[in-house]
Amino acid sequence: MDTHRATRADATGPDPTRADAPGPTRPWDVFARGRTVLDAFDQLAGGLATAMLALVMLVWLTATALACLVGVGLPLVPVTLRGLRAVANRERARLSRWGPDIIAPEPGPQRLWAAVADPVVRREARWLVCHATAGLSLALTGLTLPFSAVTDATFPLWWRLVPPEDASPSPVPLWTVHDWPGAFAVCLLGLGWIAVIAGVAPGMAWLQAWPGRRLLPAAPGTDLTLRVAQLTATRAAALDAHATELRRIERSLHDGTQNRMVAVTVLLGAARRAVARDPSRADAILEQAQSAAEQALAELRGVVRSILPPVLADRSLTDALTGLAADSPVPCRIDADVPGRCAASVEATAYFVAAEALTNVARHSHAHNATITVRRHDGRLRLCVTDDGLGGADEHGGSGLVGIRRRTEAHDGTLVLTSPPGGPTTLEVDLPCGL
CATH class of the missing domain: 3.30.565.10 (Histidine kinase-like ATPase, C-terminal domain)
Known part of the structure; x- marks a missing residue:
């Protein structure tokens, strides 16, 4: 796991929200804390997307269940179960980007009673309810409060530009501001909200991800089974790659170097016969044999370099x-x-x-x-x-x-x-x- 991922994984844990955690004392601690907060908001934004999908899927699941009670929803069950698995897998992929991988289970049952008896489907349904309600609320709260806090922190810059009845803190209008001291009080309130939100954002991201990490992992042994299958496939790929490499080397030696050496042998035989019949021609033949031997040596070096330079x-x-x-x-x-x-x-x-x-x-x-x-x-x-x-x-x-x-x-x-x-x-x- 690389450093970037490790930093993000830390943002999903409860440690950043501990009351006894020491505050940042060095500049790089401040930057690390800021990165943790930004990662938390990034997680909340991703969780908002999956929570909206979960809300839509929850409405569809509820409608299908009600339709099944009157006997007309059975044809919708396979589509609904595939949609539930797709939304859950989307959340698994999101959580895997911010921490330990969550292995997706095998395709689930497509019939109603088999799905009701399947523990994976039941856990996914429970996660759907939690994420579509609490997860969506946490995401909306975590992403809207910073805007309200910034609005309050900049209140002295714009409060005179709005109607008097609208000059009040947000998101809850606690009082109406009529003078500059009141405007600066709103500014201090906004700065306090920013500090509080920055402190609790990692905890909110962790709370939003907690139901998924508890309910969406596959059954024990699934990870090991998939890993064995993966290693079996990679072992077969390694053997195939090894065989392919051997064929390439054999082909290079047979089509290149071997042919050159045969040519050298033929030329040397011709040169040996030419010595007795026409010595002047023997020198030219030997020169050709030397050139063919050099080419064979160059091709052999190329084959060797292709194996391991x-x-x-x-x-x-x-x-x-x-x-x-x-x-x-x-x-x-x-x-x-x-x-x-x-x-x-x-x-x-x-x-x-x-x-x-x-x-x-x-x-x-x-x-x-x-x-x-x-x-x-x-x-x-x-x-x-x-x-x-x-x-x-x-x-x-x-x-x-x-x-x-x-x-x-x-x-x-x-x-x-x-x-x-x-x-x-x-x-x-x-x-x-x-x-």
Whole structure:
């Protein structure tokens, strides 16, 4: 989990609202507190969106239940259950962005009595009621009070511009202001409200997320089952990637180096016969044999470099990518910040991804420039290849992207391809650094 996510995850916990928590004493503590408050409002805003969906879904669920009582709502049950699961999954995804991942369960039952007996559906229904009521109230309160507080804090700037009967604090008009002391009292009240809201906002975000974190996780063992399935799939992908790499090496040696060596053997035999018959021609044949041997050696070195570049083993990933960019037909800029070394297999995979991506850029994108960005942070290696080409890259179009994905997933990594028509194309790969 990266630092950004860790900061956001902290905003969902109850710690920021503790009365005994020490106040910020250093400038960076103030900034961290401010970031926590902003993250809390961000969570409340996201929770407002899902709470509105939950409210709509609650009305639909209630209408379906009432219709079932009179026997006409049964055809609506499958659609309603799918809608309930979709809204709950939306909340699971939101909560996973701000803390530990919440694994979505398998598709649920589609029949009424099976759904009533399903504990997952019952928990989702309970969450729906809580989030559509309390979650919506917390979101509206948390997001509207800051505007009222700012309005009060700036009250002396505008109170003379409104009708006298409207010159009062918000959101509750406690008194009507008729003079400047009253206006500054409203200003002080607004400043106090801002401080209070900033202090309780993380707690409000935590309260809003609490029903979802308690009711929406899948049954125990689901996470382990999905993880086993994922590891089985990545293991199969690793074996496929290994077999593909062996076929590529075999094809390169057979079609290139082996043919060159056969040519050298033939030329040496011809030169040996020419020595007895026409010595002057033997020298030209030997020159051809030497040229063929040099070409075979160059191709063999290319195959070796494609397996594991020597510069990657001897120096660093940054140096290997710099050499790769120098050989690229499309001008390529390297932006790398990789302190230390990752596992050799991880660096080899990152190099393979960059090499394959630059090959695709040169062959298909018609780009004028490309950029490779590499970062290492919190035990993860992130590589991003961007070009300004025509876009429209298709993972299933035979451009090698399937091989990149398989090799990435074999390391338990992720690949995200963004390539709208017209460009630009961005290929992002995230890999664990390993030991």
